[in-house]
Amino acid sequence: MENTDRLSFLEFLPVSIFGAVMGLSGLSFAWNQAVHLWHLPLIISQLIGGLAVITFIILTFTYSLKFWKYPDLVLQEFKNPNTISFFSTIIISLLLLPGILLPLFPTLAVSIWVVATLLIGLFAWYVLRQWLDRQQxxxxxxxxxxxxxxxxxxxxxxxxxxxxxxxxxxCLFFFSIGTVFAIILITIIFSRLIFQEPMPNTVAPTLMIMVAPLGLAFNSYENLSHSQDMFAAVLIYFGLFLLLLLSSKLLMLPRACPFQISWWAVSFPLATITNAMCRFVENKTEFIPQYLAKFLLLCTTLVILFLLIQTIIRIVKGTFVPVSFTHVQTAIKE
Incomplete structure (x- = not known):
C-alpha cells in the first residue's frame, strides 16, 4: 500500500463512524425534550430520529460489506488497543435507537434493547479483562x-x-458500573493529559467524550430516582464546566486538524449534555438556565448539521480519510 489515496472507501471506513448514529440519536432526544419545554414542533425530533435509524442501517450494511471483503482490516481494528473501544459505538447505537422506535414499534424496540444490554455488558467485561491482563x-x-x-x-x-x-x-446494575468507572477512568485520563505528552491534533476531538458521562449519569439518575437533588445538580453543573473547559481547547482545532471522522466524537457528548440541561430546567423558571438550554440546543444542532454536511461532501468527493485508519495500518504492519 504505497499510497493511501488509492485505497477504497471500504478500506478507510472505521467503526467509529457509528458515533454519527449516537450523535443523531442524542440530538433527537434533546429536541423531543424541547417539545415539552417550549412547545416546538415534534416533527423535528422525529425527522432527526428517522435519520439516525436510516444512518444506522446504511452503516451496518456498509461495515458488514467491509468485514466480508476485508476481514483482516476489521479484525486488526478489533485487536488494536487504540481502536477496539470504538466497537462499542455500534452497541451504544443499539441502546439508543429503541428510544426512537419505542412509540411506533414497541416489541422491536424492547428486543433490540435487551440484546444491546447483554452486548454492552459482555463487551465492557471483555475490555476490562484486556486492560487488567496486559500492562497499559x-x-x-x-x-x-x-x-x-x-x-x-x-x-x-x-x-x-x-x-x-x-x-x-x-438499569440500576449498569448505572452503578458506569458511574463508578466514570470516576475512575476520568481521573486516569486527566492524569495522562497533565503528566504525559499532549494528544495529537488528529484525536483531540475525542476529548469531548469526557463530557458524556456527566450528561448520561444525570439523565439516568433522574430516570431511576425521579428526582433532581443535590447530586443531580453536581452532575449537570460539573458537566457544563467540563464542556466549557474542553470546548475552549477545541475551538482552534480546525486550523490545525482538517475535518475527519474523529470530529464526530464531539456530537454525542454535546447532545447528551444538551438533553440533560433541557431536563434540568424543566421545572425551573430562572432566566439563565432556560436560555443556556436553548443556546446548547442551537449549538448542538448546528455542530451536528455541520458534521453531517462535511461527511457527505467528503464521501462524494472521495476525500473521506478517518484518523483511526492510521492506527489500523500500523497494527497490520506489525
Whole structure:
C-alpha cells in the first residue's frame, strides 16, 4: 500500500463512524425534550430520529460489506488497543435507537434493547479483562477508554421506560458500573493529559467524550430516582464546566486538524449534555438556565448539521480519510 489515496472507501471506513448514529440519536432526544419545554414542533425530533435509524442501517450494511471483503482490516481494528473501544459505538447505537422506535414499534424496540444490554455488558467485561491482563502504558489512556465501560450508562436512558420484569434492577446494575468507572477512568485520563505528552491534533476531538458521562449519569439518575437533588445538580453543573473547559481547547482545532471522522466524537457528548440541561430546567423558571438550554440546543444542532454536511461532501468527493485508519495500518504492519 504505497499510497493511501488509492485505497477504497471500504478500506478507510472505521467503526467509529457509528458515533454519527449516537450523535443523531442524542440530538433527537434533546429536541423531543424541547417539545415539552417550549412547545416546538415534534416533527423535528422525529425527522432527526428517522435519520439516525436510516444512518444506522446504511452503516451496518456498509461495515458488514467491509468485514466480508476485508476481514483482516476489521479484525486488526478489533485487536488494536487504540481502536477496539470504538466497537462499542455500534452497541451504544443499539441502546439508543429503541428510544426512537419505542412509540411506533414497541416489541422491536424492547428486543433490540435487551440484546444491546447483554452486548454492552459482555463487551465492557471483555475490555476490562484486556486492560487488567496486559500492562497499559500511561500515554495510552485516551478518552475513548470511556466508551466500552462507561457506555453502560446508556442502558437506563431507554431501559427506565421499558416495563418488563427486572428491567429496573438491570438499569440500576449498569448505572452503578458506569458511574463508578466514570470516576475512575476520568481521573486516569486527566492524569495522562497533565503528566504525559499532549494528544495529537488528529484525536483531540475525542476529548469531548469526557463530557458524556456527566450528561448520561444525570439523565439516568433522574430516570431511576425521579428526582433532581443535590447530586443531580453536581452532575449537570460539573458537566457544563467540563464542556466549557474542553470546548475552549477545541475551538482552534480546525486550523490545525482538517475535518475527519474523529470530529464526530464531539456530537454525542454535546447532545447528551444538551438533553440533560433541557431536563434540568424543566421545572425551573430562572432566566439563565432556560436560555443556556436553548443556546446548547442551537449549538448542538448546528455542530451536528455541520458534521453531517462535511461527511457527505467528503464521501462524494472521495476525500473521506478517518484518523483511526492510521492506527489500523500500523497494527497490520506489525
Amino acid at each position: 502504558k500511561p500515554a495510552s489512556a485516551m478518552p475513548v477508554w470511556l466508551l466500552p465501560v462507561v457506555g453502560t450508562l446508556n442502558v437506563p436512558i431507554i431501559g427506565s421506560k421499558i416495563l418488563i420484569p427486572g428491567s429496573h434492577e438491570v
